[in-house]
Amino acid sequence: MSSIGTGYDLSVTTFSPDGRVFQIEYAAKAVDNSGTVIGIKCKDGIVMGVEKLIASKMMLPGSNRRIHSIHRHSGMAVAGLAADGRQIVARAKSEATNYESVYGEPIPVKELAERVASYVHLCTLYWWLRPFGCGVIIGGYDRDGPQLYMVEPSGVSYRYFGAAIGKGRQAAKTEIEKLKLSEMTCRQGIIEVAKIIYGVHDEAKDKAFELEMSWVCDESNRQHQKVPDELLEEAKAAAKAALEEMDAD
């Protein structure tokens, strides 16, 4: 699947003879090497989960957040280069507050996704900027209901029922497709997301990981927030039990 650019890959402003921009594809590889990030749209809201790979035992649990709130009603989970992700989050927050101060209503999730995608795309147009090395999943609940968007380093943004990026995305996507999302509530969704993340985590290659989850749904009063601790523990326990069941087979 991967091929070397040989000469056409030195700048993001160069096309290859077969019409590819290699720098953008290389940026996507940075995302593919990061911990898995998934998001699902349940019938009453969105659940997002991150497999946060722990680099050192000295790190405080709960630090290095990968899921950020952009506004009261929306959040963003980041995969790839963390510093690049911080920049995108800052921009998204700024777009959201700017929209609200001009139009007097919370930014529609579709509009937020489009603005973030536009910003990410901007950085693929000039030779003196490099593309962002991160992909983001945006989940929000506005007056048109819950919506899930994913933005890739190339600047494309699509709306999804379920999305996955990072190392375990292929396996995660397969698992998500098995779920009946339109009948699931977020409470059930939390358990499923935890199970998937625990399932795709590769014990051999990566050491420890921390599960970070957030939701925005009717139960959370349409506010984007961390999944409450008891629910998180419940989900983790269910995920671990499911894993042992699989191992026992």
Place this chain on the structure above:
Amino acid sequence: MEIDADAPHSMGTTIIGVTYNGGVVLGADSRTSTGVYVANRASDKITQLTDNVYVCRSGSAADSQIVSDYVRYFLHQHTIQLGQPATVKVAANLVRLLAYNNKNMLQTGLIVGGWDKYEGGKIYGIPLGGTIIEQPFAIGGSGSSYLYGFFDQAWKEGMTKDEAEQLVVKAVSLAIARDGASGGVVRTVIINSEGVTRNFYPGDKLPLWYEELEPQFSLLDIPSSPGPEPMNI
């Protein structure tokens, strides 16, 4: 009396916006005055911002027109970007930002009214100074002083479309009777899920109030009037 024809045109005005069960009714008189001279006796003070949102203008004619033009332009772009009609709230907010940020230079009171699929019929009053207030009904302009008591008594929640329009027409005609800076015809605009309907009530269709005279035919309406013969000089 000396008439300065170049004086700033103001719309003394009576403007009204009323919500009903299913939409809104906007109403206004049609007099634009320059001092005591009536510069336009048939003006249209109810201006379109989008397919589903209209604004009633009062105060300085120029100021209210320029604000409407800017907001129409911004809303047009916003609609394209959003991919669906703008909401009344967003339209009102854009009007309010212009009114507030330019409060030292503008002298215009506006009533924004319309219908959208999320909130239904809504009225927002934006008086001088640039406050924005969502109300079940709003009145504005010099003629509105005479209507506060009337609405306190006559307004009720959940009216039908026809009840609401009759209330608006009656109110504007009462204000026209008492306010010298309001006059002419009564225009109404009804906005609901089905669309927009414009109505027109000329002077002779309006009820007469205490001490008011029957409308006289004017030489300006020669074709339809059995008035005096033109003079032969």
